[in-house]
Amino acid sequence: MAFRRVLLAGFEPFGGEQVNPSHVLLRELGGERISGHRIEPLCLPVNFTRAGALLCDAIDACRPQVVLCVGQAGGRSRLSFERVAINLIDARIADDEGLQPTDCPVVMGGPAAYFSSLPVKRMQAACHAAGVPAELSFSAGSYVCNAVFYQLMHHIRTAPAENCRAGFVHVPWLPEQAIHHVQSASMSLDLLCKGIGIAIESALLHTEDGSIIGGNEH
Ligand code: PCA
Numbered sequence: 001m002a003f004r005r006v007l008l009a010g011f012e013p014f015g016g017e018q019v020n021p022s023h024v025l026l027r028e029l030g031g032e033r034i035s036g037h038r039i040e041p042l043c044l045p046v047n048f049t050r051a052g053a054l055l056c057d058a059i060d061a062c063r064p065q066v067v068l069c070v071g072q073a074g075g076r077s078r079l080s081f082e083r084v085a086i087n088l089i090d091a092r093i094a095d096d097e098g099l100q101p102t103d104c105p106v107v108m109g110g111p112a113a114y115f116s117s118l119p120v121k122r123m124q125a126a127c128h129a130a131g132v133p134a135e136l137s138f139s140a141g142s143y144v145c146n147a148v149f150y151q152l153m154h155h156i157r158t159a160p161a162e163n164c165r166a167g168f169v170h171v172p173w174l175p176e177q178a179i180h181h182v183q184s185a186s187m188s189l190d191l192l193c194k195g196i197g198i199a200i201e202s203a204l205l206h207t208e209d210g211s212i213i214g215g216n217e218h
Pocket of ligand 1 (some may be wrong): 026070
């Protein structure tokens, strides 16, 4: 049935890592049902040219009610619900094709920024209520994740994807990654899956401003 799906996107490993928690998550939650919605997993390359286009094509094909894009942010200690995507690429490292653009827009002539259209405060509160550390973040960086987040929000302003709500969450390293780094914050796969499941549940239940979907409270 149309509009009873959640598109859950993650990324391939990058930056010398063997895994990407966002990718592992897709294996765990892909095909599951949350609040009557099927979770459609999508793995994206860490690639400035292809990742955004692949995500936009998947949205047009699957017509999800909600899109949650997940990326790894090594060193962060909590689920970070991103509030804003900026129209800037300034790559710290090369992407998977060796491309390292700096000081350029994601979309030429696009607005400076887009806000998430997911109820990020509700999602954070729901995670905390369930014992999953979570925070709001005001920067998704200036690498591939921010670029994909920006393209995602730009795309859902257009006709076919108009009714779709979307956002981005950065997640910590898994413990097996963190042991190789000085900044060793991590989150177990169990906690990660629990938090993302709860976040999706909350995103399906609330509008961007936190009101209950279909409710009549004001
Ligand atoms: N994190 C990177 C790109 C892919 C990922 O998982 C980022 O934060 O830009």
